[in-house]
Amino acid sequence: MGIDASPAADGGLFFVGLVLHLWEEGRFPGGFVELITAHLHFTASNRNFGEIITAAYALLIAFVPLVFPHVMFLTMATMMLGIMEAIMHISMIRMFRLEHFYSPGLATALVILLPISLYTFAYVIHYNLAQPISWLLAFLYMLFGLAIAQQTVVRTSGMKYSEFLRNVRTAFFKREAES
DSSP states (O other): OOOOOOHHHHHHHHHHHHHHHHHHHHHSTTOHHHHHHHHHTOOOSOHHHHHHHHHHHHHHHHHHHHHSTTOHHHHHHHHHHHHHHHHHHHHHHHHTTOSSSOOTTHHHIIIIIHHHHHHHHHHHHHTTOOOHHHHHHHHHHHHHHHHHHHHHHHHHTTOOHHHHHHHHHHHHHHHHHHO
């Protein structure tokens, strides 16, 4: 007989995994900030500021559900972030034409965040713990927080957010055209 972990317990594991993920993004080959700077023509006026904003968003989105474990949309927003992290790190390999199948943060995104997120999704769906409005609120909460964090970093560097998004689109679709 197995022990079922609740979504709140998964959130605690996710929080630890996210701390490791942020460390991997900032400290392994080249680092996430350097990768973005090099490929999206984005220059952070203060590299630490970008890391602080990114870490604050990520840790906030993962910590709040631990304080309010019965607010399902908060937990599910965290798990959506885990799935998005895996997708984005794989996309970055392709988008930036990296030599190796690795972008800073990929290992923890695939080995820690994605499995926890998928397990939690399966658990919540199996036990019908979230109503449709919770799924919508989770997505909007995750997306809204991410957009604010991203815009804060981009705009404080002196770049318009629309220009940053245009650079992202160009980098992604440029690769599509070359394939």
